[in-house]
Amino acid sequence: xxxxxxxxxxxxxxxxxxxxxxxxxxxxxxxxxxxxxxxxxxxxxxxxxxxxxxxxxxxxxxxxxxxxxxxxxxxxxxxxxxxxxxxxxxxxxxxxxxxxxxxxxxxxxxxxxxxxxxxxxxxxxxxxxxxxxxxxxxxxxxxxxxxxxxxxxxxxxxxxxxxxxxxxxxxxxxxxxxxxxxxxxxxxxxxxxxxxxxxxxxxxxxxxxxxxxxxxxxxxxxxxxxxxxxxxxxxxxxxxxxxxxxxxxxxxxxxxxxxxxxxxxxxxxxxxxxxxxxxx
Amino acid sequence: xxxxxxxxxxxxxxxxxxxxxxxxxxxxxxxxxxxxxxxxxxxxxxxxxxxxxxxxxxxxxxxxxxxxxxxxxxxxxxxxxxxxxxxxxxxxxxxxxxxxxxxxxxxxxxxxxxxxxxxxxxxxxxxxxxxxxxxxxxxxxxxxxxxxxxxxxxxxxxxxxxxxxxxxxxxxxxxxxxxxxxxxxxxxxxxxxxxxxxxxxxxxxxxxxxxxxxxxxxxxxxxxxxxxxxxxxxxxxxxxxxxxxxxxxxxxxxxxxxxxxxxxxxxxxxxxxxxxxxxx
Amino acid sequence: xxxxxxxxxxxxxxxxxxxxxxxxxxxxxxxxxxxxxxxxxxxxxxxxxxxxxxxxxxxxxxxxxxxxxxxxxxxxxxxxxxxxxxxxxxxxxxxxxxxxxxxxxxxxxxxxxxxxxxxxxxxxxxxxxxxxxxxxxxxxxxxxxxxxxxxxxxxxxxxxxxxxxxxxxxxxxxxxxxxxxxxxxxxxxxxxxxxxxxxxxxxxxxxxxxxxxxxxxxxxxxxxxxxxxxxxxxxxxxxxxxxxxxxxxxxxxxxxx
Numbered sequence: 001x002x003x004x005x006x007x008x009x010x011x012x013x014x015x016x017x018x019x020x021x022x023x024x025x026x027x028x029x030x031x032x033x034x035x036x037x038x039x040x041x042x043x044x045x046x047x048x049x050x051x052x053x054x055x056x057x058x059x060x061x062x063x064x065x066x067x068x069x070x071x072x073x074x075x076x077x078x079x080x081x082x083x084x085x086x087x088x089x090x091x092x093x094x095x096x097x098x099x100x101x102x103x104x105x106x107x108x109x110x111x112x113x114x115x116x117x118x119x120x121x122x123x124x125x126x127x128x129x130x131x132x133x134x135x136x137x138x139x140x141x142x143x144x145x146x147x148x149x150x151x152x153x154x155x156x157x158x159x160x161x162x163x164x165x166x167x168x169x170x171x172x173x174x175x176x177x178x179x180x181x182x183x184x185x186x187x188x189x190x191x192x193x194x195x196x197x198x199x200x201x202x203x204x205x206x207x208x209x210x211x212x213x214x215x216x217x218x219x220x221x222x223x224x225x226x227x228x229x230x231x232x233x234x235x236x237x238x239x240x241x242x243x244x245x246x247x248x249x250x251x252x253x254x255x256x257x258x259x260x261x262x263x264x265x266x267x268x269x270x271x272x273x274x275x276x277x278x279x280x
Numbered sequence: 281x282x283x284x285x286x287x288x289x290x291x292x293x294x295x296x297x298x299x300x301x302x303x304x305x306x307x308x309x310x311x312x313x314x315x316x317x318x319x320x321x322x323x324x325x326x327x328x329x330x331x332x333x334x335x336x337x338x339x340x341x342x343x344x345x346x347x348x349x350x351x352x353x354x355x356x357x358x359x360x361x362x363x364x365x366x367x368x369x370x371x372x373x374x375x376x377x378x379x380x381x382x383x384x385x386x387x388x389x390x391x392x393x394x395x396x397x398x399x400x401x402x403x404x405x406x407x408x409x410x411x412x413x414x415x416x417x418x419x420x421x422x423x424x425x426x427x428x429x430x431x432x433x434x435x436x437x438x439x440x441x442x443x444x445x446x447x448x449x450x451x452x453x454x455x456x457x458x459x460x461x462x463x464x465x466x467x468x469x470x471x472x473x474x475x476x477x478x479x480x481x482x483x484x485x486x487x488x489x490x491x492x493x494x495x496x497x498x499x500x501x502x503x504x505x506x507x508x509x510x511x512x513x514x515x516x517x518x519x520x521x522x523x524x525x526x527x528x529x530x531x532x533x534x535x536x537x538x539x540x541x542x543x544x545x546x547x548x549x550x551x552x553x554x555x556x557x558x559x560x
Numbered sequence: 561x562x563x564x565x566x567x568x569x570x571x572x573x574x575x576x577x578x579x580x581x582x583x584x585x586x587x588x589x590x591x592x593x594x595x596x597x598x599x600x601x602x603x604x605x606x607x608x609x610x611x612x613x614x615x616x617x618x619x620x621x622x623x624x625x626x627x628x629x630x631x632x633x634x635x636x637x638x639x640x641x642x643x644x645x646x647x648x649x650x651x652x653x654x655x656x657x658x659x660x661x662x663x664x665x666x667x668x669x670x671x672x673x674x675x676x677x678x679x680x681x682x683x684x685x686x687x688x689x690x691x692x693x694x695x696x697x698x699x700x701x702x703x704x705x706x707x708x709x710x711x712x713x714x715x716x717x718x719x720x721x722x723x724x725x726x727x728x729x730x731x732x733x734x735x736x737x738x739x740x741x742x743x744x745x746x747x748x749x750x751x752x753x754x755x756x757x758x759x760x761x762x763x764x765x766x767x768x769x770x771x772x773x774x775x776x777x778x779x780x781x782x783x784x785x786x787x788x789x790x791x792x793x794x795x796x797x798x799x800x801x802x803x804x805x806x807x808x809x810x811x812x813x814x815x816x817x
Contacts, residue, residue, distance in 0.1 A: 072710075072714055101706055106707050106710075108708070108725060110729040119715070119717070119721075120716075121716035154813065155808075307649075315651065331619065398573065399573050400779055406789045409752055412755065412767075412781070413769065413778050467686060489660075490753060492662055497664040511665050515671070515672070519608075523669065523672070527661065527669060531660050534661055
């Protein structure tokens with residue numbers, strides 16, 4: 001592990017003793033095609049403790065999405081295992097929800113906002129009254145109670161992503177995966193949504209794995225940041241973010257510590273791009 | 281009137297190519313396609329050979345194929361085929377030119393578009409076969425009878441697409457052309473026509489399929505020579521294998537027409553930047 | 561005001577055309593072209609009597625039965641074929657061939673296979689009208705957005721839920737386009753099957769009028785077929801707008817941007 005600055009502490013935070021929620025062991029994914037094999041992910045090992053908010057950041061094209069799809073059970077890894085609550089993931093697990101980057105395409109255009117949020121609950125067989133309540137709460141949490149009978153395509157991009165988040169929240173997953181969820185929304189909306197994620201995470205105590213290519217975002221959001229190397233992908237560094245728990249777009253981002261951490265992550269990613277620090 | 285034409289042109293512009301990995305197709309799709317054809321012929325042969333259906337009503341595939349080979353050796357067959365193709369081509373040409381002219385006149389004017397809308401929407405769904413008695417009354421069993429049906433049916437297909445195409449002209453481009461002092465004719469030539477061309481091609485593809493249906497229908501019901509008439513003759517003469525052979529030939533003409541129309545359309549769409557959904 | 565204006569737009573041209581027709585035939589003795597008034601009375605006399613029950617209703621019933629069957633079978637088979645990749649590759653060339661056969665040539669074939677009866681006429685409609693529905697359903701099922709498929713999978717939607725809330729709605733615009741084609745083919749085949757082999761029904765009656773040179777009656781039959789075509793198209797459009805309101809809404813939004 002490369003630790004340039006002595007003040008940066010690496011490794012999972014020691015004082016967290018909650019049980020492991022999600023564990024990825026020696027994960028490898030090779031795509032075979034006619035033109036030869038492509039190794040998207042080489043050897044990934046990391047753990048998420050229950051209730052943690054961990055950001056995964058890496059240069060673009062480093063296999064972040066492949067990793068997410070493997071964790072979500074949408075893709076079979078070539079080698080290694082993903083374990084959720086002690087059970088090996090072989091298909092999409094029940095207690096996991098995913099928020100995709102393409103909000104416009106992950107919502108059902110023929111269902112209203114409320115129906116979109118309700119669908120997974122209905123499918124899970126939740127009784128109607130309970131379902132109604134859960135949906136209303138989730139919509140309230142993301143500030144969309146006024147838009148519940150609109151259709152997704154009538155909403156702005158940021159609001160559509162809120163619907164996707166509400167759907168995930170209402171589902172009450174143990175682990176929430178987010179795949180660059182804010183990459184396609186404007187900067188102002190993005191800041192709002194970041195705060196929304198922090199709030200939801202704190203209120204629900206859910207374990208969150210947040211994948212992003214944005215360094216600022218990863219440092220601002222995460223309790224821990226996992227830095228990925230360029231493909232083939234391995235974990236280059238596991239960094240604890242020792243910023244105060246109450247974060248605020250203005251004050252947190254202007255803390256000297258924030259700048260230090262950001263610079264550190266930036267340097268690591270530059271190294272990853274050059275392909276130096278990756279061979280763990 | 282709309283008919284059996286494909287809507288397989290660009291369907292969902294946002295969806296990326298499907299995942300190519302995973303289980304992995306053991307056989308390329310064209311091999312499967314050939315297998316499908318062979319399987320179909322074999323099943324057909326078996327159904328007849330086993331006596332499930334009497335050969336008197338459904339001759340075996342081999343018998344029909346033999347019949348096609350025999351037909352291909354006669355000059356009458358080629359004359360009939362030539363006649364069908366000629367009627368089809370003339371009908372399509374008349375319908376398409378008329379539709380393009382009418383479309384270019386009506387399309388650019390909002391007033392004309394609105395004034396003709398109800399009339400077009402009323403005339404379009406009239407099944408062109410309703411005109412068969414009129415055609416017979418006017419032209420007897422000559423080729424004109426069938427042409428009347430073909431032109432009527434194909435005209436609407438092309439017209440609707442031309443109107444869509446003309447409606448697609450960018451208003452900014454139109455204003456620009458006006459401000460540069462381009463006259464009405466020059467605007468049609470340099471702006472309206474190029475914009476509408478891909479739509480015209482789609483209209484031609486749809487119209488070509490409809491025109492073929494009506495050509496064969498006219499020949500079948502009215503008479504006057506061509507593949508359709510040959511089918512009617514074979515039917516009334518009890519020449520069952522020949523009838524099947526001619527039906528297969530009619531299907532093959534249809535396949536060729538569809539393939540050619542699709543290639544032509546794709547050529548025309550090639551330079552058209554925006555992938556659009558076929559106007560339904 | 562706006563409503564009045566659009567009514568004026570919708571009515572003016574047809575009214576002008578009828579007026580023109582009326583003026584041109586006012587002292588005409590043209591055998592082939594009846595006068596508007598004459599045609600109107602003949603239309604009522606000819607079709608709103610016993611014929612309505614004897615000829616029109618059975619024809620329309622056969623059309624409805626045949627196309628409905630074609631639509632249901634086409635969607636069901638299309639969903640199955642569209643969701644299994646190898647099956648699709650296996651069957652697609654065959655299906656393209658069947659679709660390319662001009663449907664009316666099926667009439668003589670089914671006459672031989674089934675005989676001349678109602679079942680044959682319905683079978684003709686089913687065999688002719690099923691292809692556009694089937695092929696469009698396959699295409700629509702295949703084009704379901706992969707992100708949406710992933711979403712459905714991560715929330716563990718059951719097979720039935722996936723079909724009902726994901727596959728069918730997402731393929732619905734394509735299916736609707738196929739159904740529209742199926743309806744017009746069905747109407748053609750309804751007429752053709754009766755012209756070819758029947759002693760009753762709309763198609764038969766119109767040809768009978770033509771053969772006996774009852775020109776005004778023949779015209780009234782053409783008008784009736786036209787009206788049926790228009791009615792079917794209106795019913796279809798109303799249903800389509802209702803079922804696909806989200807699709808048109810979405811398209812409008814995308815165009816607006």
